[in-house]
Amino acid sequence: MSADITAPGEPLAAAAADGGGVIHNIGYRRYDAERYGRARIVLALTWHSFRTAFGLGRGAMAKIFPWLMFVLLCLPAVVNAVGLAIHPGSQPVVGYDAYIPSLRAVAMLIFVAIEAPNLVSADLRNHTLPLYFARPIRRIDYPLAKLLAFVLACLVMVEVPLLLLYLGTVTQQHGASQVLEQTLQLAPGLLYGAAWAVLLASIGLLLASATGKRVFAICAIGIPLFFSFILSHVLEHVGEQAFGPAGPGEPSALASLAGLISPFTLLGGVLRWLQAPRGDRVQAQMIQATIVGHYGWVYGAVFLLLTAAAIGGLIARYRKVGVA
Amino acid sequence: MIVRPTQARDPAREPAAGAVIEARGLTKQYGTTVTALDNLTVSVQPGITGLIGANGAGKSTLIKILLGLLEPTSGHAEVLGHDCVREGFAIRTLTGYMPEHDCLPPDVSATELVTHFGRMSGLPATAARERAADSLRHVGLYEERYRHIGTYSTGMKQRVKLAQALVGDPRLLLLDEPTNGLDPAGRTAMLDLVARIGSEFGISILVASHLLGEIEQICDHLVAIDGGRLLRADSISSVTRATAVLLVEVDEGTELLQAALADRGMSPVPYQRGLLVPLTSDEVYDVVRDSVAALGLPLRLMEQRRHRIEELFRADATVPALDVPDSPAGSAQTTGVARVR
Numbered sequence: 001m002s003a004d005i006t007a008p009g010e011p012l013a014a015a016a017a018d019g020g021g022v023i024h025n026i027g028y029r030r031y032d033a034e035r036y037g038r039a040r041i042v043l044a045l046t047w048h049s050f051r052t053a054f055g056l057g058r059g060a061m062a063k064i065f066p067w068l069m070f071v072l073l074c075l076p077a078v079v080n081a082v083g084l085a086i087h088p089g090s091q092p093v094v095g096y097d098a099y100i101p102s103l104r105a106v107a108m109l110i111f112v113a114i115e116a117p118n119l120v121s122a123d124l125r126n127h128t129l130p131l132y133f134a135r136p137i138r139r140i141d142y143p144l145a146k147l148l149a150f151v152l153a154c155l156v157m158v159e160v161p162l163l164l165l166y167l168g169t170v171t172q173q174h175g176a177s178q179v180l181e182q183t184l185q186l187a188p189g190l191l192y193g194a195a196w197a198v199l200l201a202s203i204g205l206l207l208a209s210a211t212g213k214r215v216f217a218i219c220a221i222g223i224p225l226f227f228s229f230i231l232s233h234v235l236e237h238v239g240e241q242a243f244g245p246a247g248p249g250e251p252s253a254l255a256s257l258a259g260l261i262s263p264f265t266l267l268g269g270v271l272r273w274l275q276a277p278r279g280d281r282v283q284a285q286m287i288q289a290t291i292v293g294h295y296g297w298v299y300g301a302v303f304l305l306l307t308a309a310a311i312g313g314l315i316a317r318y319r320k321v322g323v324a
Numbered sequence: 325m326i327v328r329p330t331q332a333r334d335p336a337r338e339p340a341a342g343a344v345i346e347a348r349g350l351t352k353q354y355g356t357t358v359t360a361l362d363n364l365t366v367s368v369q370p371g372i373t374g375l376i377g378a379n380g381a382g383k384s385t386l387i388k389i390l391l392g393l394l395e396p397t398s399g400h401a402e403v404l405g406h407d408c409v410r411e412g413f414a415i416r417t418l419t420g421y422m423p424e425h426d427c428l429p430p431d432v433s434a435t436e437l438v439t440h441f442g443r444m445s446g447l448p449a450t451a452a453r454e455r456a457a458d459s460l461r462h463v464g465l466y467e468e469r470y471r472h473i474g475t476y477s478t479g480m481k482q483r484v485k486l487a488q489a490l491v492g493d494p495r496l497l498l499l500d501e502p503t504n505g506l507d508p509a510g511r512t513a514m515l516d517l518v519a520r521i522g523s524e525f526g527i528s529i530l531v532a533s534h535l536l537g538e539i540e541q542i543c544d545h546l547v548a549i550d551g552g553r554l555l556r557a558d559s560i561s562s563v564t565r566a567t568a569v570l571l572v573e574v575d576e577g578t579e580l581l582q583a584a585l586a587d588r589g590m591s592p593v594p595y596q597r598g599l600l601v602p603l604t605s606d607e608v609y610d611v612v613r614d615s616v617a618a619l620g621l622p623l624r625l626m627e628q629r630r631h632r633i634e635e636l637f638r639a640d641a642t643v644p645a646l647d648v649p650d651s652p653a654g655s656a657q658t659t660g661v662a663r664v665r
Contacts, residue, residue, distance in 0.1 A: 028462065028525040031455060031493035035417070035446040044443040058431065126429040131488060134391055134421035135444040136413055 041137055042145045049149035053115045054156075065114045066157075069107045073161045076100055081168025092169050096162055096189030097271055104158070105264040108200055109225050111157055116204035117217035119146050124212035129321060143205070143318040147311065150205055154197035162189050192271055199263055199303065202310035209317045228262035235261065236291055256293030260302050265290045269299035343367045344496050344528045345390060350399035352385050352552070360385040362552035363399070368530060372522035374543035374560075375532040382552040383532040384424055387498045390530075391421055404495055417446065420489030424500035424532075427485065430474025434465055434484045437473065438491050445492030452491070459487040462525075463517060479510040486517065490527075497521065499531040503538060515542050572612055573598030573625035584615045603628065 036044075048057075054070075055063035080093040094100055123129055132142055166186045170179050207224070208217040239255025259265035273296025292299055345368035352361040360382045377383050388394040390403050392412015401408040403415045428437065438459055442452030460469045463483040468476070473484060482502060489497055502518060503511040519542040522529045533539045540546065540560055548555040572592075574581055582599055585592045588611055592599040601608060609626075616623045 028521075029458060031447070031451065033451060034448060036448060037446065038413075041444055041446055044449075048440060048443075057436065122429060127423075127425055127427045128429055130393075130421070130423045131427055131441055132444060133393055134416055134419070134423075135441070135492075136417040136446055137444070138413065 038137055038141065041135065042141045045132075045137075045142070045145040046149045046152075049119050049146050050152050052118055053150060053153035058118075062118070066111060066153075069111045070157055070160070073104065073107045073157060074164055076103065077161045077164035077168055080165055081171075084169060084172040088172050092165065094165065096165065096185050097192055097275065098268070099161065099165075099189075101264070101268055104196070105229060108154070108157060108196065109222065109229075109264075112154070112200050112204035113218050113222035113225065115153065116150060116201075116208035116221055117214045119150055120205055120209045121212050121214050121217040124209065124321075125214065126212075139319055140315055143209075143314045147202060147205055147314060150201040151197050154201045155194060158193035158196050159190055162186065162193055188274075192267075192274075195270060195303065196267055199267065199307050199310075202307055202314060203263060206310045206314045206317065209314060225263065229264050232258050232260075232262040232265040232290075236265075240291070251291045251293040253293070253295070255291045256295045257298065259290035259292065260299065263306070266299060266303055266306070269296065270303050272296060273299050344370055344404055345373075345530065346402040347386070347390075348400045350386070350389065350401055351397045352382070352389060352394065353397045360552050361389070361396070361399075364549065364552060364554050366547055366554050366557050368528075368547065369545060370528045371544035372519065372529045372531065372542055373545040373547060374536075374539040375530055375547050375549070376534070376536050376539070377532075377549040377555075378534055381534075381549050383534075383549065384500055385552075386549070387421070387500055387530070387532060390498060391416060391419065417492075418495045420492060420494035420497045422485045422489040422497070422499045422502060424504060426481065428473045428481055431472055433472055434460055434469040434476075434480075434487070437484065438487050441488040442491040447492065455491050455493065456487070459490045460484075462490065462521070463487045464513070478505045479507075479513070482506060482510075482514060483517075486514075490521070494527060497527055497529045497531075499529060501532055501534070503533065503535070511538060515539065518542055568603040569629050570601045570603050570608060570612060571595065571598050571625065571627045571629045572601060572616070572623070574616065575622040575624055577619060577621045580619055581615060581621060584619060585612065588615065598625065600629070 051057050054066045055061075076094050076099065083093055084090060123132070129142070133139065163186075166182060170182050173179060173182065203225075204221050207221045210220055211217050235258035236255050239252045239258055242252040242254065259269040268290035269292045272290055272292045290299075345366070347364055347366050350361050350364040351359070353359050362382075364382070364386070375383050375386070385394065389396050389401055390408055392408050392415050395409055404418050406412075406414045406418075408415065432440075435456055438456035439452050442456050442459075443449065445452075447455060460466075460483075463486050465480065465483055465487065468480065473481065476484070482504070486499070486502065489499070499518065503514050506514055515538065518529060518531055521527055522542070522544075531539055531543070536546075536548075543560050545557070545559055547557045572581070578594070578597070578599060582592045582594065585599070585601060590601055590608070590611065592601045594600075601612060612626065
């Protein structure tokens with residue numbers, strides 16, 4: 001960053017002679033300094049897209065929804081911190097694992113439905129992709145950078161409230177053992193939050209990349225996510241009217257599998273399955289947890305398959321997309 | 325006034341000594357029915373080269389193959405010594421591409437956009453900002469570069485498209501219809517800009533257009549394709565010399581003039597209300613002038629013209645084909661009053 005920006009001496013002297021105020025054509029300057037490779041270019045695109053997801057570098061209107069949803073998600077953690085400050089020694093208001101599932105589901109649904117189109121649909125609508133593909137990156141780099149950026153953005157949305165919850169709790173506690181206990185509870189919560197981020201980001205981008213029209217893309221994400229969420233709950237309630245083969249106490253297959261329909265209840269089912277061995281404590285915390293019955297492993301498998309399919313679909317989408 | 329950095333230059337980025345583009349037997353088929361390129365063999369030298377062809381002649385397809393974005397069905401192509409199929413990555417670090425169609429997001433400023441694509445070309449953040457400012461200045465965008473692109477005129481958008489191609493300091497620019505959608509003044513300005521980039525900046529340029537009269541003014545070489553086939557590849561001077569005609573209109577006595585010119589060894593053909601005279605040499609202007617003066621005819625118009633591209637580039641176009649079309653619209657192109665003596 002030195003030689004290539006050296007100002008030529010002649011125009012400067014001329015400007016001084018004219019008393020300044022003269023714009024000189026300094027000609028074309030070659031760029032011979034450092035050039036980044038593919039990895040750094042992809043990182044630059046990732047960072048640019050990450051900022052886009054939060055409306056940074058865009059107008060004031062673009063910041064409203066992401067930040068509103070972020071504040072909404074942080075509210076329980078703030079309430080927790082205030083509550084513990086007033087009544088020291090009481091239990092945290094919400095758990096690290098499920099947080100408040102319905103709040104998280106609604107806030108993330110809105111965030112994904114609004115921001116995923118901003119990351120991918122805009123480039124499709126404006127036919128900007130040829131400009132990217134004419135750069136020294138490969139086809140696959142564009143969707144991967146977008147995916148990485150959006151997973152990071154969703155991680156911020158999901159994990160930062162958990163960290164606030166943790167901070168608000170441990171600052172009111174005394175003794176290393178209590179802090180350690182909170183930390184041990186936080187860790188799986190963060191991991192589970194990462195599952196939310198990866199699944200929702202990949203589904204959101206895949207659906208958004210189907211169309212260049214922003215409104216259509218928002219609908220393409222919002223409507224299936226919302227109605228599958230509703231449908232899953234309805235079916236679960238219907239299924240609760242019946243029992244499983246083992247009689248009362250065991251949920252029916254319908255109730256157990258209804259949660260697979262929606263990504264949100266699917267995630268709830270994954271949590272239920274992973275925590276099942278720990279028994280009662282989970283039941284108490286998971287007021288709105290998905291019923292999984294004996295089918296917990298199905299939730300795990302569907303989660304993995306769905307994530308892989310969404311990512312694969314996204315990459316395939318950009319392998320086929322036209323360059324003009 | 326070009327400031328040369330003192331540090332050692334990367335030899336890979338030096339301009340190629342030989343051809344910048346080499347295509348051999350290049351064929352591209354879409355499906356089984358559409359043939360966009362048909363066994364095209366052409367070599368493009370450094371400098372400004374016009375890629376001429378009607379819409380659908382295969383110009384955009386060729387450019388995309390050269391960028392490594394499309395794979396040819398068969399044949400081989402090299403850009404700056406790199407194979408288009410295997411080394412598209414290397415080619416794209418050395419080339420700038422200006423697409424034909426609108427490709428700019430409306431809700432960002434030109435500065436933001438060009439800086440972003442500078443980074444996408446591998447420039448570090450600071451360098452990308454500096455070169456974006458430079459590129460936008462070179463294409464003639466000043467204060468307006470901070471406004472959203474959505475508020476720009478078509479001419480300004482075309483300039484931004486050119487600036488984003490220029491920002492990575494390419495060795496070769498591939499410009500697809502840079503004058504698309506511009507008014508005559510805008511076209512002239514854009515062509516001047518392309519000419520300046522080619523001559524002053526030392527960047528080789530392949531500029532695709534369907535208007536021969538337009539880009540012949542700025543090109544060193546012409547490559548004409550039609551239906552995916554090469555019609556002709558030649559230096560601009562030979563093409564212009566071989567194919568130009570002079571349109572002469574007099575208020576009365578057209579037949580007299582035709583006879584007089586025929587007597588002096590020319591082959592004038594009636595066209596609308598005037599005569600078309602093959603411009604075989606510069607003396608034609610003088611002969612026509614003298615003939616008109618000798619007959620005492622009121623001269624109204626003397627203008628250099630040319631026919632449709634397909635006719636122009638007939639392999640044996642030493643004498644232009646003067647089969648006069650029925651309708652003047654779209655058949656004859658004026659190459660500009662500036663060429664009339």
